[in-house]
Structures are given as C-alpha cells and as structure tokens.
Amino acid sequence: MEKYKMFIYKEESANDLPLPHYKTDGAAGMDLYAAVEKEGLTLKPGERILVPTGIKIQLESELEAQIRPRSGLAVNYGITLLNSPGTIDSDYRGEIKVIVINHGSEEFKIERGMRIAQLIVSKVIKPNIEIVEDEKELEKSVRGKGGFGHTGEKN
Template structure:
C-alpha cells in the first residue's frame, strides 16, 4: 500500500533545483526528507553558538489535519554536536514562509556548514486537535502523578 500526501513546495531561493535539491527521502524506508542548507557560501557555527540556516523552500500542507516537523539529523548530532536549537521545529498548516533551521553547536570546536549540506529532516504527520474538557478529577491510573523516573525504568 503506497501512502502519499500531496504537499505544495515553493522555491524561495533560485539555488533550489539549480545547485541544491528539493527535500528528498534518502532511502525507501526513510520517515523524514532531508533538508539541505541553502547557502551561497559556508557558514561557521562557533562553539556554543547558534546560526539560522535557510532551506530555500516553503511548503503548504493540504489541511490543518497535518503538521510538518523538523528534526535534527542524528549523524550531525553524534559526530559533530550539531543540533537544532528548539529540538523539533513545528511547521503549522497555516505557515507558508521559508523553512529555516536554527542550528546550535554543542561542541567545543567550531563547525562549518557547507552549502547543500543535509542539516535536518522533515517529517509530515497527521494531527488531532484536542477538545479540552475541564474536570474536577482525573481517572486514577497505576502511575498516578509520579513524575520523572517514577516508573523505575
């Protein structure tokens, strides 16, 4: 069963398609599409610093039933300490501006992001909006209000 969702993509930079690809799935089993740094020249991220990196694209999701999430690339994080400053970026269905990634360098050495380098991944998921109902008490559970580490695992 093929599961495909039509998502509109707009080139915000002329470098897309000319020097850099649209987001793409690196393998048939990939959940996320790789996002590339749409840069004219390399950008240095100093130790402990953060830099906003453009992707050169904007998207339009088909309805509020979907969200696009921007996740860090595990290879950049594990090998070079490069992560996203907000951990996960949320692209709401009504946002149609350029997708940009604020990367943070968690290492003690500078890192240079190269033009076209894969810097993050884009995952599109279904969304349910909650209809909150105020109650005086919540149903009891085995865990209850036990917080961090309360399950002993």
C-alpha cells in the first residue's frame, strides 16, 4: 500500500483536544473534534453553525481531504453537515471548520471535544481534458442523456 504524509498543526485553542486519528485498523475516517469554548454551543432545530476544529493540515499535492458527517449524530439527533462532503484541497492551510446543521426537532448542544465530523483522505485523479467539437464524438451509452431517476429503478 502506498503511504502518504499529512502534516497537522494544532492551534493553541485546541491544545487539550485529541488529534485526528483512526480508531480501528479498518476505519476509513478520522474523527474531528469540536474546538468550541468550554460552555459549548447550542444549535436550535433548523439552525446551522460553523464549528472550529482547531487544526490545520498540509496534504501532499495528489491528495484531498473530505469532511463527512458522523452517522451516530445523524441517526440519533438529526445532526449532519452542509456541503457534505466538504473538500479540503491540498493547498489549503486555514483552520478546518465544519458547517453543522440541526435537522432534528430538539436543541442540540455541541460540547468542547465532541466528535463532530470525520476526515477522509483520498487520492485525487486529474484527467487530461480534451475538447470535442460535436457531442456525437462522445461514445453512446445505455443511459444516454437520461437524468435523475432515468433508470426507472425503484430501489
């Protein structure tokens, strides 16, 4: 398996929080922790908020990081992420923040150190782009121009 490096800088505001890490050998994502103030944040139903994680990363140029929701927060509380998955490009050096929304019916408290999202690192493939002058130069497919729901599959 090819190994890549990810460098992490932890801001002073997150000194007491764990670094992102894989919980098991089979885990695809690393947890990100909420670097909110001690009193936390309360998210009302329908409300969205930007939650800091207190970390900055550097990825090798052929990588990207994706920010994804945590399934437990989604199923138990209706808490998920907007702009999901969020993309962190290899040349971004700012603090990672996640856009959290409350789709639940109750207020939700985001506490300091809470596992708020997952960070997935993936390889980016950048194809050579070739322009065609006529759409007939694109190979035909079974689906063709059919859009959303075009396959007719119910499940």
